Amino acid sequence: MSLVAKLADKSATELFEEYSIQQLQQLKVQLAADVHNKKLELRALVGNNYRDLLKVADDIIQMNDLADQQTSRLSDLTYRKAKYDDKSLRNFNKFFSAVRANDLENTKFRNRQMLLRNIVDHLDFGLQVLRDEVEEMQAETGVYENEDGENSHDSVSLQFVQLAKQFYLTESFFGDELKETSFVVEKFGKMKQEFLQELQTEMANCTGDGDYEFALHLLVSYIFVAQSQILEALEWYLSVRYGKVRDFGLMHDLYICLNYIYNTLSYLTVFCSKLPSTLMRQVHSSANSNWVANTGFRKYSRWLDIPASYKVDFPLPLNELKSIPEKEADKITEKWKIDVGAYLNEQIGTDFAHSKDLEVLSSSLSKVLQSFKKFTSLVAIRYEDSRLVDNLLSVWKSIFFSFLESNVGNFQNISNLILETYGSSEILQSTHTTSGLNLFQYTDLTDIDLYLSQISSPSLYAVDTIVSQLGQFKLTLVMVLDSLQGLSKLSSSLTKQVLSIDDYEDDEYWEKTAVCLNDLVDEGICFVIEQLNKLITDFLKEIGKLVDSGESSPIKHFYIIRVLYQLRENININTIYDQFKRISVSAQKFQTLDLSSMVDELLRKIFKPLVVSISLPFREEMKQMIKKRPTGKYAEVALWTSNESGLPVPNAPSFELENLLYRLSCGLTNVAENPSEDYSDVYFSDTFAEAKLGLVDDLIGCLEIEEQKSDNIDHEEEHVVREEDDIESATERSVDLAAQQKHSIDSKTIALLTFADLVFLNCFKTDPLSETALLDQMQKGVSRKRVETLTEINPDLADRAYTQGICKGILDHFKGCMLMFGPLC
Structure with missing residues (x-):
């Protein structure tokens, strides 16, 4: 039915009910286009057949003329004997029909x-x-x-x-x-x-x-x-x-x-x-x-x-429509699956490789496995000679271990930075602080918060970057731990029942995959721990070589000590071991490091030459100080108290010793290469205690050596005096005896002064800081020998009550001024 016939019998209401306004507009445009086309067709038909019509008109005129001629001839036949041949008329009709049919075909x-x-x-x-x-x-x-x-x-x-x-x-x-x-x-x-x-x-x-x-x-x-x-x-x-x-x-x-x-x-x-x-x-x-x-x-x-x-002659015969060749269809399907598998493997593998960190990489694997878990039938898609999922897991594993190696390998960058900084004196000398150990130095206290922060957090400019990187490395290890823990959780989720979209189950395959992930977790843990242990061990060995070389300056020693502090504090290796053991599926054992002990051993190796190097000039000065005492004058003697027997009781060490110890303490925290920096923080470690005790013993040894020399001189002089008594006159003998008596008093005073210094030095070794502990400390090691020597010079020191009073007074003095001596306390 044509469009016009279809719409002709419908009212406007029916049209609006059946069609939208947009459709009616389209119908209107279509009808107008059909009218226009019909006009063009009519014009073309008339134009094309106009000459034919003229020719037909001429033919009609000629036929009329011919008819007149035939009529005239027929009239002549009236008088002849003939029959009308009707076949001529039939032939003419056939000819006319053929002409019309030919014209119609030409028109079409x-x-x-x-x-x-x-x-x-x-x-x-x-x-x-x-x-x-x-x-x-x-x-x-x-x-x-x-x-x-x-x-x-x-x-x-x-x-x-x-x-x-x-x-x-x-x-x-x-x-x-x-x-x-x-x-x-x-x-x-x-x-x-x-x-x-x-x-x-x-x-x-x-x-x-x-x-x-x-x-x-x-x-x-x-x-x-x-x-x-x-x-x-x-x-x-x-x-x-x-x-x-x-x-x-x-x-x-x-x-x-x-x-x-x-x-x-x-x-x-x-x-x-x-x-x-x-x-x-x-x-x-x-x-x-x-x-x-x-x-x-x-x-x-x-x-x-x-x-x-009419029936369509479409080129699909019945025998081809009975069924689709199953084998051919399967070939097409398998080829498509291979193409899809290759594309998925390429794209997912590329996404794995482009992961920015372990978290993204682990998340990507979780998405892949969880997605295939819900479409288990698609696990059959293959890539090359293996299942697509198995190959993706293999690709992921390779990238995962590359990430592990790279992340754990960041420690190598830190160690390289440490060694590079160690070799740069300019960087090490650039650290500074406005507050130090010198209590007599003017300090601006207008901003008390700033002052307290500077005292509690000494400047670590040289290790700021290292501390930051150690913190980042610690976060990296946490991320590694989280990724391995995520794999363990993913393994557990693969064995759980899920609502599969394709209603296809393959529990055996997913259990096998879960076991593979668990093995991957254990392998990753062993890899991380092994790499971490190797990097830390190699770094500490390199530090040990630098220390053993004996070419390091104090400022480099201070730097390495600070680095080792930060390493031990930030890389809590035991906690890391515990965390990795906790997520290990098989709870397998792996080699561990005692990082604290290794660092302490290095610190002891560093502190000993450091303290010896810094204290050497002060020990030489102390030897000279003891050597010059017989000729010196000591105002502090006037400040001593007396006991009930009238014996002088020293209540403080010599001013010379206190000054020397103060300067030594400042020398331990400030070095000539960087005089504006305070290094008191490097002595906070317990490992410094051994070096400190050795330093105090060295100082006590200085007292002992010089006093022994002084005693020998005194005995020799007394022996010379006795020989001279035999040959000198009585007057001269009396004068010499007076001088000898004066010298004897000075020796006792020097013995008391030296004893006070000895007690004061032992205060630095006494723990706990009490009078009883101090007296016990005086009876140990070189101090005991020194006490015995000084007792020979000044017999009053044999009285325990007398020496106990001296120790009490000096201990009280030490408690009041011990903060002056910083790391020695």
């Missing part, structure tokens, strides 16, 4: 281009209507769903099939015309490509369970338009779907991509079972085989002399 031939143009225009309109309906359906539903109405799946999919049939009929009836070059032919070719592209787009977007019938009709439409064989159409379908697979961002849409792959294979199963029967109905059934009568092509059939009993 001349109008084929115009007819083709109208058919193409009709196809263009139908294609536009189809696009609009597809867009409207997508806008309304968001996805394809089965629903009744004009824009339902069935309606839209059948429109695809109808348009496909019209494309095929157009190429069938206008094959010669379409070989020419013209605007109509070019437009038809473009429309065909657009229609194929529309089929490709809609086929690629089919994702829902309700799209099976829709996708089947799309595939049928493709077969009709492309005049394709069934296997070729299946290859086209898989190629379209493969192109869509490549559009997914796998790390973000892997689950969606796997769902799409699963739907693709499900659709393919439906196609293999339903496509032959669907094509049979469309091509060979009596109801559908007359494509001209069942499509919009029928209004042009009378111009093409198409018989009413």
Whole structure:
């Protein structure tokens, strides 16, 4: 039925009820276009046949003349004997009919281009209507769903099939015309490509369970338009779907991509079972085989002399439609799976390699395995000679251990930086602080918070970067630990039941994969611990070589001590071991380091030469100080108290010793290479105690050596005096005895002064700081020998009560001024 006949009997109300305003506008434009085309056709017919009409008129005139001549001749025959031959009339009628038929054929031939143009225009309109309906359906539903109405799946999919049939009929009836070059032919070719592209787009977007019938009709439409064989159409379908697979961002849409792959294979199963029967109905059934009568092509059939009993001659014989060759279809499917597997392996492997850290890498593996867990049937997809998932796990493992090696290897960068800084005196000398140990130095206390922060946190400019990197390295180890722990959790989740999308289960495979992940966790733990132990050991050995070389200056010793402090504090190796052991699946044992002991050993090796080097000039000065005492004057003696017996009781060491110890303490925290920096923080470690005790013993040794020399001199002088007594006169003897008595008093005083210094030095070794502990300390080591020597010089020191009073007074003095001596206390 034509469009005019279809609309003629309907009122305006009915039209508005049945069609939208947009559709009515399109119908109006179409009717106007048909009227215009009819006018053009009429004008063309009149123009083309005008001369023929003139010629026919001339023929009629000639025939009239001939008729007059024949009439005249017939009148002459009146008088003759003859019969009328009716065959002449029949021949004339046949000739006239043949002329008219020939003229009709010529007219139809001349109008084929115009007819083709109208058919193409009709196809263009139908294609536009189809696009609009597809867009409207997508806008309304968001996805394809089965629903009744004009824009339902069935309606839209059948429109695809109808348009496909019209494309095929157009190429069938206008094959010669379409070989020419013209605007109509070019437009038809473009429309065909657009229609194929529309089929490709809609086929690629089919994702829902309700799209099976829709996708089947799309595939049928493709077969009709492309005049394709069934296997070729299946290859086209898989190629379209493969192109869509490549559009997914796998790390973000892997689950969606796997769902799409699963739907693709499900659709393919439906196609293999339903496509032959669907094509049979469309091509060979009596109801559908007359494509001209069942499509919009029928209004042009009378111009093409198409018989009413026409049946399409589509190149799909019945024997090919009985069933799809299973083996051939399987080959196509397997090839597609191989292509998909190669693409997934390449893209996911690339995403693994481009992971910025272990957290992202572990998250990527979790997404992959969890996604495949929900589509277990897709695990069968292979890459080369193994399953795709197994190969992805192997690729991930290689990248994972590269990350582990790189992350743990960051410690090598830290050690390189430490050694580089160690060799740069400029950097080591750049550290400074505004507060130091010198209590007599003017300090600005206007900002008490700043002052306290400077005292409690000495400047560590030279190790700031190292401390920062050690902190980052610690965070890196935490991230490594988290990633391994995440693998352990992922392994557990793989053995749990999940709601599989494809209702396919393979518990044996996922248990095997879980075991593989557990082995990977243990292997990763051993790898990390082994690498970490090696790097730390190599670094400490390198530090040990530098210390043993004996070429280091105090400022470098201070730097290394600070570095070792930070290393021990930030790399809590025992905690790291415990954390890794906790997540180990097999709880296997691995070699551990006693980092604290190793650092302490190095610190002891560093402190000893450091203290010896710094204290050397002070020890020499102390030797000279003791050597000069017999000729010196000591004002501090006047400050001594007396006991009940009237004996002097020293209550403080000599001013010289206190000054020397103060300067020595300052020398321990400030070095000539960087006088503005306070290094008192390096002595906070317990490992300095051994070096400090050795230093105090060395200082006590200085007292002992010099006093022994002084005692020998005294005895020699006394011996000389006794010899001279025998030969000198009585007067001279009395003078010498007075001088000797004066010298003896000075020796006792010097002995008391030296004893006070000895007690004061022992205060630095006494722990706990009490009078009893101090007295016990005085009876140990070189101090005991020194006490005995001094007692010989000053017998008063043999009285325990007397010496106890001296110790008490000096201890009280020490408690009041001990802060002056910084690291020595």
